[in-house]
Amino acid sequence: MKDKQDYYYWKAKKEGYRSRAAYKLLQMNRTFKLIREGDLVLDLGATPGGWSQVAVELGAKVVAVDLNPMPPIDGVTFIKGDIMAPETLERIKEISETYDVVMSDASPKISGKWTIDHLRSIDLARASFNIAKEVLKPGGNFVVKVFQGEEIQKLFGELKPYFRFKKFHSPKASRKRSAEVYFVGKRFRKI
Numbered sequence: 001m002k003d004k005q006d007y008y009y010w011k012a013k014k015e016g017y018r019s020r021a022a023y024k025l026l027q028m029n030r031t032f033k034l035i036r037e038g039d040l041v042l043d044l045g046a047t048p049g050g051w052s053q054v055a056v057e058l059g060a061k062v063v064a065v066d067l068n069p070m071p072p073i074d075g076v077t078f079i080k081g082d083i084m085a086p087e088t089l090e091r092i093k094e095i096s097e098t099y100d101v102v103m104s105d106a107s108p109k110i111s112g113k114w115t116i117d118h119l120r121s122i123d124l125a126r127a128s129f130n131i132a133k134e135v136l137k138p139g140g141n142f143v144v145k146v147f148q149g150e151e152i153q154k155l156f157g158e159l160k161p162y163f164r165f166k167k168f169h170s171p172k173a174s175r176k177r178s179a180e181v182y183f184v185g186k187r188f189r190k191i
């Protein structure tokens with residue numbers, strides 16, 4: 001019998017998405033209405049490009065960033081860079097000073113050690129939020145992946161004041177045993 005992992009893997013192949021991750025964004029967008037037609041979306045940790053494909057289909061223009069190369073997609077400008085590095089923020093800003101949506105599915109290389117992977121993912125989530133703080137428009141939306149663990153409440157405490165709506169969410173397309181959850185923040189405000 002096919003498990004859930006196979007289900008989304010094969011669905012992505014059939015429907016032309018580059019990753020099963022595309023369904024996580026589709027599901028979250030259905031629930032939270034994160035991306036609107038005409039938006040400029042910043043996609044952090046974007047390779048191979050499933051989330052960028054979804055954003056383009058929703059009528060957005062996308063700037064995508066990843067350490068690894070990404071084959072081109074119409075409507076997507078790609079930056080090869082490290083989201084932890086200050087020069088990457090400069091390159092993002094050269095394309096646009098502001099974005100309607102910042103989304104990050106960035107994941108560390110999995111070591112298999114729960115605490116190490118958790119802490120690395122917290123660092124990536126913080127780096128994503130530091131970028132969002134600089135470029136997200138007031139009223140804009142933010143979504144970021146984090147692997148669960150003891151630092152998650154601290155991170156939530158840091159992000160919370162910046163959003164009128166905030167929630168941790170686990171999309172159906174996430175693997176059942178996965179440690180990942182997504183922080184969804186809507187209606188950003190500068191503080």
Ligand SMILES: C[S@@+](CC[C@H](N)C(=O)[O-])C[C@H]1O[C@@H](n2cnc3c(N)ncnc32)[C@H](O)[C@@H]1O
Pocket residue numbers: 018019021022044045046047048049050051052065066067068081082083084105106107108109124
């Ligand atoms: C799960 S994949 C993203 C999948 C993507 N959302 C999709 O739908 O195809 C995670 C990505 O995060 C990237 N990544 C990890 N650390 C990064 C960093 N410091 N800067 C930029 N990208 C990073 C990895 O290279 C990898 O491509």
